[in-house]
Amino acid sequence: MVRRIDLTGADGVRLAAWEFADPPKGPGDDGAEPVQGVLLLHGLMGRAAHWADTARWLAEKYRPVALDQRGHGHSDKPAAGPYTREAYVADAAAAIEQLDLGPVALVGHSMGALTAWQLAAERPDLVRALVIGDMRASALGAASQREWExxxxxxxxxxATLADVRRWFGEDDPRVERPNPARGAFFAEVMCESPDGWRPVFSPRQMLAARETWVHDAHWDTLAQVRCPTLVVRGPDGELGRAEAQEMVRVLPHGRYAEVADAGHYLHYDQPEAWRAAVEPFLSEVAPTP
Incomplete structure (x- = not known):
């Protein structure tokens, strides 16, 4: 069962969240300890549906909820924003509080991972454990932003068709070094049909505005402020290099490292079983079910 929940962001923006199973009940009757909540945060251009496979196995033990962040999926896309770091972090905090999930295990991919560790640093009362999926702590710089534009x-x-979407992003996109069907499937998830064909559900201009607020800065200071157990996960063909990932683990007070073999940036899409094998034991240890 997948259930949509409408939430309100910190500045009144309407947010859509998706619960992938009925909220499980803890043992006992009245006063039973609630089952551990997990909030899943997608990356730039992503949507909650990208977490469907992860949420299914999480639902065996936890209460997983995936958030469509502002500007993405079914959530509001205000023309004037804001699409700042502060807005994304505040939205995630609002989701945790309105859903009564905290202290939560936060699982984030790319930009969603940055949001997750910034929230963990600012609101340690809301976060019990953290998983960082392929997100760098170093500044990427103006050249990177120009390349994206x-x-x-x-x-x-x-x-013309979703097959064209899958083929272009998986094979023909100039950023693709070798065919990657998982990448094509990832982007097919963020397209919607219009009278003239298939277009993204997001505004590229708004995506660039969101990226502008973090791409120029390094984020080591906030990473060092994260006090909960944290797993840094990367794929060998992703954007986070091994040396930087290991430095992130060193900077984190309670950091650990995992690698998903044969995966790229979309590691939970590229290798879902290996992703599960990396993440599930960590969550079982640091965010156990009652």
Missing amino acids: SWFGTWPVPF
Whole structure:
């Protein structure tokens, strides 16, 4: 069962969250300890549906909820924003509080991982454990932002069919070094049909605005402030290099490292079983079910 829940962001933005199973009950009757909540945060251009496979196995023991962050999925996409770091972090905190999930295990991918560790640093009362999926702590710089702006300009939108979406992002995209069906499937999830073809559910302009607020800065200071157990996960073909990942683990007061073999940036999509094998034992140890 998948249930949609409408939430309110810190500044009144309507947020859509998705619970992938009935909230499980803890042992006993009245006063039973609630089952551990898990909040799943997608990356830039992502959506809650990207966590469906992860949420299914999490639902065997936990209460997993995936959030469509502002500007993404079914959540509001206000023309004027804001699409700041503060707004994304405040939205995640509001979701935890309104859903009564905390202290939560936070699982984030890419930009969602940055939001997760910034929230863990600012609101340790809300976060019990943290999983960082392929997100760098170092600054990427202005050149990276210009490359992204140019990349959006290469998209042949509208796409005639979803098969064209999968083929372009998985094979023909100039950023693809070798065919990657998982990448094509990832982007097919964020397209919607319009009268002239298939277009992204998000605004590229808003995605660039969101990225602008973190791409120029390093985030080591907030990483060092995270006090809960934290797992840093990367794929060998992802954006987070091994040396930087291991330095992140060193900076974290309670950091650990895991690698998903044969995975790229979309590691939970590339290798879902290996992703589970990396993450599940960590959560079982640091965020046990009652």
